[in-house]
Amino acid sequence: MNSFTEENYLKSIYHLSVTDDESVSTNSIAAALNTKAASVTDMLKKLADKKLINYAKYQGVSLTDEGRAVAINIVRKHRLWEFFLMEKLHFKWDEVHELAEELEHISSAELIDRLDRFLEYPKYDPHGDPIPDRNGCIKTDELKPISVLPINSRGTIMGVREHAPAFLQYLAKLQLTIGIQVHVADIIDYDQSVILKLNNKNSVTISREVAKNILVTI
Amino acid sequence: MNSFTEENYLKSIYHLSVTDDESVSTNSIAAALNTKAASVTDMLKKLADKKLINYAKYQGVSLTDEGRAVAINIVRKHRLWEFFLMEKLHFKWDEVHELAEELEHISSAELIDRLDRFLEYPKYDPHGDPIPDRNGCIKTDELKPISVLPINSRGTIMGVREHAPAFLQYLAKLQLTIGIQVHVADIIDYDQSVILKLNNKNSVTISREVAKNILVTI
DNA sequence: TGATTTTTTTAGATAAGTCTAAATTTATTA
């Protein structure tokens, strides 16, 4: 079995490698885990010994197939717990992530499969991220940030790129949550702010920065 | 915050002091936690420093009010998770304890209060043990082992004194589970074996050892 | 009571995970 710490490293490497694509740097892992580069190097050696990552000094790291399987399983647990917390315990979408950071380390596979069944096999977590199935298969829908939509186009909010509670609370206040249809009414020349019309006729203005972090299907 | 290890020590001391009453010995803690006496001594010093236990060298330990509050909170979490696992995820009563040993360390009080509400404030866990409320109040029903019942008396199974999976599986096979009414049909002179009649007319024979570990109300 | 056994504590090691400071390697840029 892997320790909580090892699991957190593997998960971070996984997330960094899906966004960054290439091999992951020591410093980026340190930043993600809020730790120091020296600590990361120590852990990378250990994970390499366990054949969970490919690591050559100064070269960055990537996950092995086994390491990726471990990481995806933690992501699966994280997202299923998030769904449970929101759906059954009625937490808000900005509250579930922190709690899931603990729950994702509960080890039992039987438990998570039963939770999956109890929740009726949800496909997406409260932030729109896909939940891997028990075989580690994970959907990859093509989502676009609102910032690339042209004036007068429409989209449905399906995810976010940023999970900070403050950001999620802000979106909730604007009623910009998963499943909501938006219509790009205007884009301000000066700073690229986006004016959205919602189905309920409300109109909200968001900065380009915010628009980049909201994902939609067209 | 206390570490998992500290929480496990406090919980063990709590359980040992409710069954044994007086102050708890180093060796009994070591036995309960499957560790060595030397390790226990080290931890006792730390817990005493944190004012969670009363400890004087060679004198055994007892919980302070604060230590007891921490312990009871862990027991609350343990039993609520056990109830969830059985009620919602349909685990068997011999499977839930091990899983709850992990879940009891999830820290959020908000989470456990919401879980409590979701489960509709259960009073007892799957083994008949009372679930402390959020203020740490815990019911203490007077339960008697079947072994003290005279011939021809009746009782309702309300708990067990032994939580080992093998024991619980054995009881389940005999249909001796929580809520079942039993009638003491006979007690064998030779070895004090107890012959029970159930409501469904079935008759089962259990050893005195087993009879001691099944608790009933009359 | 005095000797023996049991219990508990101390001493000293080990392993995991973290840190700071220094050294080394790689990347940048003049």
Add this chain to the structure above:
DNA sequence: TAATAAATTTAGACTTATCTAAAAAAATCA
């Protein structure tokens, strides 16, 4: 390409929790 800057690794130290072996205290009993 040589100097400088940035990234990474190493060295050495610290904390937590654990262990074995030895010492000390308490309990038992002849």
